Amino acid sequence: xxxxxxxxxxxxxxxxxxxxxxxxxxxxxxxxxxxxxxxxxxxxxxxxxxxxxxxxxxxxxxxxxxxxxxxxxxxxxxxxxxxxxxxxxxxxxxxxxxxxxxxxxxxxxxxxxxxxxxxxxxxxxxxxxxxxxxxxxxxxxxxxxxxxxxxxxxxxxxxxxxxxxxxxxxxxxxxxxxxxxxxxxxxxxxxxxxxxxxxxxxxxxxxxxxxxxxxxxxxxxxxxxxxxxxxxxxxxxxxxxxxxxxxxxxxxxxxxxxxxxxxxxxxxxxxxxxxxxxxxxxxxxxxxxxxxxxxxxxxxxxxxxxxxxxxxxxxxxxxxxxxxxxxxxxxxxxxxxxxxxxxxxxxxxxxxxxxxxxxxxxxxxxxxxxxxxxxxxxxxxxxxxxxxxxxxxxxxxxxxxxxxxxxxxxxxxxxxxxxxxxxxxxxxx
Amino acid sequence: xxxxxxxxxxxxxxxxxxxxxxxxxxxxxxxxxxxxxxxxxxxxxxxxxxxxxxxxxxxxxxxxxxxxxxxxxxxxxxxxxxxxxxxxxxxxxxxxxxxxxxxxxxxxxxxxxxxxxxxxxxxxxxxxxxxxxxxxxxxxxxxxxxxxxxxxxxxxxxxxxxxxxxxxxxxxxxxxxxxxxxxxxxxxxxxxxxxxxxxxxxxxxxxxxxxxxxxxxxxxxxxxxxxxxxxxxxxxxxxxxxxxxxxxxxxxxxxxxxxxxxxxxxxxxxxxxxxxxxxxxxxxxxxxxxxx
Numbered sequence: 001x002x003x004x005x006x007x008x009x010x011x012x013x014x015x016x017x018x019x020x021x022x023x024x025x026x027x028x029x030x031x032x033x034x035x036x037x038x039x040x041x042x043x044x045x046x047x048x049x050x051x052x053x054x055x056x057x058x059x060x061x062x063x064x065x066x067x068x069x070x071x072x073x074x075x076x077x078x079x080x081x082x083x084x085x086x087x088x089x090x091x092x093x094x095x096x097x098x099x100x101x102x103x104x105x106x107x108x109x110x111x112x113x114x115x116x117x118x119x120x121x122x123x124x125x126x127x128x129x130x131x132x133x134x135x136x137x138x139x140x141x142x143x144x145x146x147x148x149x150x151x152x153x154x155x156x157x158x159x160x161x162x163x164x165x166x167x168x169x170x171x172x173x174x175x176x177x178x179x180x181x182x183x184x185x186x187x188x189x190x191x192x193x194x195x196x197x198x199x200x201x202x203x204x205x206x207x208x209x210x211x212x213x214x215x216x217x218x219x220x221x222x223x224x225x226x227x228x229x230x231x232x233x234x235x236x237x238x239x240x241x242x243x244x245x246x247x248x249x250x251x252x253x254x255x256x257x258x259x260x261x262x263x264x265x266x267x268x269x270x271x272x273x274x275x276x277x278x279x280x281x282x283x284x285x286x287x288x289x290x291x292x293x294x295x296x297x298x299x300x301x302x303x304x305x306x307x308x309x310x311x312x313x314x315x316x317x318x319x320x321x322x323x324x325x326x327x328x329x330x331x332x333x334x335x336x337x338x339x340x341x342x343x344x345x346x347x348x349x350x351x352x353x354x355x356x357x358x359x360x361x362x363x364x365x366x367x368x369x370x371x372x373x374x375x376x377x378x379x380x381x382x383x384x385x386x387x388x389x390x391x392x393x394x395x396x397x398x399x400x401x402x403x404x405x406x407x408x409x410x411x412x413x414x415x416x417x418x419x420x421x422x423x424x425x426x427x428x429x
Numbered sequence: 430x431x432x433x434x435x436x437x438x439x440x441x442x443x444x445x446x447x448x449x450x451x452x453x454x455x456x457x458x459x460x461x462x463x464x465x466x467x468x469x470x471x472x473x474x475x476x477x478x479x480x481x482x483x484x485x486x487x488x489x490x491x492x493x494x495x496x497x498x499x500x501x502x503x504x505x506x507x508x509x510x511x512x513x514x515x516x517x518x519x520x521x522x523x524x525x526x527x528x529x530x531x532x533x534x535x536x537x538x539x540x541x542x543x544x545x546x547x548x549x550x551x552x553x554x555x556x557x558x559x560x561x562x563x564x565x566x567x568x569x570x571x572x573x574x575x576x577x578x579x580x581x582x583x584x585x586x587x588x589x590x591x592x593x594x595x596x597x598x599x600x601x602x603x604x605x606x607x608x609x610x611x612x613x614x615x616x617x618x619x620x621x622x623x624x625x626x627x628x629x630x631x632x633x634x635x636x637x638x639x640x641x642x643x644x645x646x647x648x649x650x651x652x653x654x655x656x657x658x659x660x661x662x663x664x665x666x667x668x669x670x671x672x673x674x675x676x677x678x679x680x681x682x683x684x685x686x687x688x689x690x691x692x693x694x695x696x697x698x699x700x701x702x703x704x705x706x707x708x709x710x711x712x713x714x715x716x717x718x719x720x721x
Contacts, residue, residue: 075684099687102471188571201579202665252557255579255668260556269558391686398492401668405581 028324030062033090035073035145035309041281042145045344049332060324070309074099077314081105086314089325094132094310095385095393097140098224102387106312108138112322113330121330124351131382133310135224141310142329143350144341147278148304148373148380149207151297155290157182157193157271168272168294172214172240175272175297179250182271195250197270198241199258204400205384205393206307207274210296211237213303213381219396224386225428229396230411230418237299238403238410245404255404262286276307277373280346284367293369295376302379308347339363348373386421387428395420458700464693476690483694493695495670496678499585503674504653507592512645514597516638519604520630533605540599548662551591552578555663578664581671588672591659596652600645607641608634647710654703675699 032050036042043066050064067073070093077090078100086105100106113122122139129143155165161181169175179195186192198207205219212219217233220226228234244251258275265273266286274296283291296304311329313322331337338354341347343363349355355364355374364370386392399417402408408416465483470476487493522533539547554561555577566572577587611634619629657677660666666673666681673681679699683692 071685078687079684103687104471186567186571188573190567190571190573201667252574252576253579254557254576256576257552257556257578259552264558267559388686391688394681394685397667398669405579405668405671407581407669 027059027061028320030060030089030321030325031087032062032064033067033073033077033087034064035067035070035091042345045341049337053328053331062328078103081314081316084316086316088317088321089311089313089329091145091309092312094141094308095383095389097132097135098385098387099389100312101140105315106140107315108140109142109313109326110138112326124353126350126377128306128377128380129350132306132385135222141312142333144311144333145309145347146306146350147276147308147347148306148376149210149274149296150277150372150376151272151274151294152265152283153272153292155292168292169297171298176248176250180248183250193268194252194270196244196272197251197256197261197264198274199256199261200400200404201255201257203397205396206305208241208400209305209384210303211241213305214296214299214301216300218381219384220386225425227386227392227418227421229421230415235411235414238400238414242403242410255401277346277348280370293372295372304376304380305383306380307383386425388424391424392421461693461696464690465697467690469688469690483690486691487694492670492678496673496675499673500654500675503585503589504650506589507653508646508649511593511596511600511649514593515600516604518597518601519608523605523608536601537598539595544595544656544658545662547595548591548659552663555587579668581668584664584668584672588660592656596649603641603645604638607638611637643714647707650706654699
């Protein structure tokens with residue numbers, strides 16, 4: 001009897017509580033999906049930022065939902081949108097823009113952000129990041145969690161090999177010749193330290209796009225409906241990548257795991273590595289030796305893709321929610337917040353203004369490698385992005401894998417991939 | 430009248446289970462078959478009837494044939510190996526030996542652990558250069574490092590090893606339970622007759638275990654088409670689809686490429702394949718397994 005009474009009072013007070021919240025529920029509710037692709041600090045920082053936004057704007061309630069990897073996030077957002085219950089905003093890979101347009105689930109920012117102030121904001125980002133965020137004259141994504149690959153090198157290993165520890169390879173030839181000096185073998189002739197490591201598991205197209213850009217070729221047009229996979233310059237770039245292992249023997253053979261690459265670098269298994277700037281804070285915290293960060297080496301030119309995630313606003317929300325979403329995105333990409341985010345993760349702050357904040361200046365003065373990514377943006381191009389993006393990149397990845405593992409020649413693999421991509425993209429031309 | 434009432438009672442009792450079975454098994458299966466005859470709806474374009482076009486695509490899709498062959502090899506290797514290993518382990522821990530519960534527990538441990546978690550552990554084993562296997566190979570035998578998951582020749586075998594390791598412990602439990610139902614008097618009688626251990630095993634134990642073997646083998650077949658979690662974590666189907674299996678490919682087509690119609694077509698293939706195997710096992714083998 002007593003327990004019944006107790007549960008009754010509890011139910012009553014719960015009802016009273018929910019009435020209380022109902023009374024103040026004219027606030028705008030936003031659901032916000034975000035992915036995390038690097039260490040644990042990213043999720044924590046996003047939550048800190050949304051919480052402090054809600055403190056400043058009590059009329060907005062943001063439910064920040066960690067949705068897994070980039071892949072999981074786009075799957076969840078699309079599934080939710082198909083079920084008629086999409087989030088209001090989400091961070092999703094910039095390259096998924098065409099997919100999201102094709103599925104008709106997002107709106108362009110220009111349709112909501114119409115004031116002069118808004119327009120100035122839309123123009124405040126680095127152009128390299130906007131390449132993947134605009135199509136047909138409209139802006140569909142706002143750069144936020146953006147990165148670019150850079151070269152990390154172990155200064156101690158360079159010194160040991162008789163190289164200048166302050167000088168990273170500037171071009172393809174130097175990367176090979178440095179690599180050859182850096183390779184160390186044990187008494188049995190087995191390699192204990194490789195020269196360089198360009199990971200190829202999972203999404204090899206991304207780092208490979210560094211090589212193709214340096215070789216002066218673009219992989220897909222900006223309409224996202226035509227690829228250039230079998231261009232002779234792409235073939236040459238792939239041949240170079242394959243030769244690093246087979247001919248010059250400065251890189252481990254076979255497919256190289258993306259995830260264990262920083263670890264291989266820390267363990268001295270490789271003296272140089274190519275990986276995302278998103279790993280910068282990780283390397284800074286964990287490398288037991290002096291390391292340097294440089295732009296990727298050049299061939300005809302310097303070059304690298306951009307990468308990472310953009311903010312998207314979903315179609316199926318009220319006008320009030322859309323406006324509130326734009327305001328939130330505007331706030332979180334403002335210099336102060338962008339600087340905080342960049343320092344916590346290593347992602348490249350997306351506006352020049354963010355680099356001018358006092359916090360960012362102090363950080364860069366203390367840790368100059370953070371600047372390399374920004375300098376590289378001048379040479380950066382849009383990450384490979386097409387309609388049916390996941391499928392096209394999968395075809396391309398398979399071709400790269402086939403060439404790297406030696407089942408097909410570079411030329412043959414890329415020709416097959418181009419034919420397959422043409423077949424799929426034909427209906428979008 | 431009473432007969433009619435019984436009829437209603439019967440259906441009422443069946444009703445809850447039937448609704449669940451219909452809603453989560455039969456309706457989706459039928460919808461899948463229907464979807465496989467339509468094109469994929471995308472945003473502004475509605476699905477339209479395309480007849481057998483999806484099936485034509487399927488026949489011309491080299492990736493489909495590759496994952497199907499992979500899956501057959503995968504099944505052929507993992508099913509007998511895990512059954513053999515589980516029987517061996519069960520026979521061993523069924524005997525009286527020191528620390529029996531500890532051994533039993535360690536054999537069963539892989540089953541308890543989530544596959545994604547153990548895949549991460551195996552990922553470390555297979556890491557070239559500083560992974561466990563390579564450290565042993567390089568440290569003790571002076572062999573060069575090997576990219577286990579990065580080569581098309583070894584990657585599927587590596588996946589099979591993880592699966593066998595994971596499954597054997599689970600099947601061992603069934604064999605162990607079956608072994609304990611065999612009356613000890615049979616062993617005593619055999620001993621009096623002077624039968625050797627191997628004769629006893631092949632003539633008595635093994636035939637008595639046949640129903641369990643049938644059950645375990647059906648489970649193993651289903652699992653060989655169903656367990657793909659470790660592929661997500663370890664290889665993502667690569668390199669060049671060398672470690673991709675049918676179900677993994679279906680997931681990719683459905684939730685990465687968002688080509689739901691083609692995914693439905695692939696699912697129909699999986700459905701037909703599994704139904705045929707299950708029918709075969711129940712109808713043809715069931716007659717032979719029971720010891721008479």
